[in-house]
Amino acid sequence: MSLINYASREINCKLVYYGPGLGGKTTNLEYIYEKVAPASKGKMISLATETERTLFFDFLPVDLGTIRGFKTRFHLYTVPGQVYYNASRKLILKGVDGVVYVGDSQLERMEANLESMQNLYDNMAQHGLDLTRLPFVIQYNKRDLPNAAPIQVLQDALNPGWPVEDPSRQRPLTDPNRPGEMLVQESDGMWIERAPYFEAVALRGDGVFDTLRAVSKLVLKTLG
Amino acid sequence: MTRGSSSWSFREEDASRIGSMLNGLLREANARTALLVDRTGQMLATVGEEPRFDPVAFASLTAADFSANDQLARMLGENEFGALFHQGERDSLYLADIARRVILVVIFDNRTTLGLVKLRVRTTVERLAALFTEMFAREAAGEGVTRMDTGFVGEAEDEIDKLFGS
Numbered sequence A: 001m002s003l004i005n006y007a008s009r010e011i012n013c014k015l016v017y018y019g020p021g022l023g024g025k026t027t028n029l030e031y032i033y034e035k036v037a038p039a040s041k042g043k044m045i046s047l048a049t050e051t052e053r054t055l056f057f058d059f060l061p062v063d064l065g066t067i068r069g070f071k072t073r074f075h076l077y078t079v080p081g082q083v084y085y086n087a088s089r090k091l092i093l094k095g096v097d098g099v100v101y102v103g104d105s106q107l108e109r110m111e112a113n114l115e116s117m118q119n120l121y122d123n124m125a126q127h128g129l130d131l132t133r134l135p136f137v138i139q140y141n142k143r144d145l146p147n148a149a150p151i152q153v154l155q156d157a158l159n160p161g162w163p164v165e166d167p168s169r170q171r172p173l174t175d176p177n178r179p180g181e182m183l184v185q186e187s188d189g190m191w192i193e194r195a196p197y198f199e200a201v202a203l204r205g206d207g208v209f210d211t212l213r214a215v216s217k218l219v220l221k222t223l224g
Numbered sequence B: 001m002t003r004g005s006s007s008w009s010f011r012e013e014d015a016s017r018i019g020s021m022l023n024g025l026l027r028e029a030n031a032r033t034a035l036l037v038d039r040t041g042q043m044l045a046t047v048g049e050e051p052r053f054d055p056v057a058f059a060s061l062t063a064a065d066f067s068a069n070d071q072l073a074r075m076l077g078e079n080e081f082g083a084l085f086h087q088g089e090r091d092s093l094y095l096a097d098i099a100r101r102v103i104l105v106v107i108f109d110n111r112t113t114l115g116l117v118k119l120r121v122r123t124t125v126e127r128l129a130a131l132f133t134e135m136f137a138r139e140a141a142g143e144g145v146t147r148m149d150t151g152f153v154g155e156a157e158d159e160i161d162k163l164f165g166s
Helices: A025-033 A083-092 A109-126 A151-158 A206-224 B012-029 B056-076 B114-140 B150-164
Strands: A002-003 A010-018 A045-048 A053-067 A070-078 A097-105 A135-140 A180-189 A190-193 A195-197 B008-010 B032-036 B043-048 B083-086 B092-098 B104-106
Touching: A002 A097, A002 B032, A010 A025, A010 A206, A025 A053, A025 A070, A025 A083, A025 A135, A025 A206, A045 B056, A053 A083, A053 B032, A053 B056, A053 B150, A070 A206, A070 B056, A070 B150, A083 A109, A083 B056, A097 A109, A097 A151, A097 A206, A109 A151, A135 A151, A135 A180, A151 A195, A190 B012, A195 A206, B012 B032, B012 B043, B012 B104, B012 B114, B032 B056, B043 B056, B056 B092, B056 B104, B092 B114
Parallel strands: A002 B008, A010 A070, A010 A097, A097 A135, A135 A195
Antiparallel strands: A002 A010, A045 A053, A053 A070, A180 A190, B032 B043, B032 B104, B083 B092, B092 B104
């Protein structure tokens, strides 16, 4: 829920990093925390277990600065990936403005990826939200590992696309981040849209800011 | 692409009405600070002594605290816990739900009592609930969803490129 506060002249937007356990959601936030200039970031909060598994969420506020008189801020959240923490996951999605799904590229984690993606759709629906109509990007993490699945395999499984029913949107749309690839295209007489995706190695920061930049721009567009 | 679930805006006149209600509450309850946090974890207003903590982090944790307790309430067969109390050695917190979308947090110390704070919060919650219900109705009627001017998005995108690298 983007909140425009005319009294304090602030705009706050909520971004949630979702995905299977140990996929790298917290690592994304930690890298962002490490690299963003001190003046632009708030305190990072991690509600984690003793073994550093996320128990409830990680939270990192990032300030964009004052734009046209409004202090603009993104609230970055992660959810706990482990299956049995679904109650916490659902709570964090409340009021979300944009979602980053962090998938684990390892072939062995395909089932966990699929389960988490399905869980994301279900939990969004329970909040009355349609993931396909909100700012949503996918990050395939751990691309450096030898057992990483080919991108096409991940795309087919996790980002097969959804039908575009609005006639005004039934036209080819290229992916601004990937020349030659399409976000909206016609296939067998049907218009299909896919979420933008990014390859990442979050531990060393590869792809982390590309992902964040993409989702935050999509969120800002919904304000204009 | 659509905006998040229930975007809303907070006008200056709303803030001044809320400010005067909260100031009245602090005076009558002899409490130190009153904060309003929305259920998604965003700070709406702070009145009274300037908090010594990071208000952004505080708001996020308050919303999580309330949400987790909501779930506990349901496990007991309750609809919700309308209020929560956290007792410290020096400072304590009293949190109360407003219209299921906003949380009122009162910070107080041993200059007052929990009983007095509870009593005063009850009447303030009723008045705030009426005000927020009016604000939500305004928003439901489509008056609340405001668009930022086109220049805003462009400038914000430039800032994103600067901050997050392009």
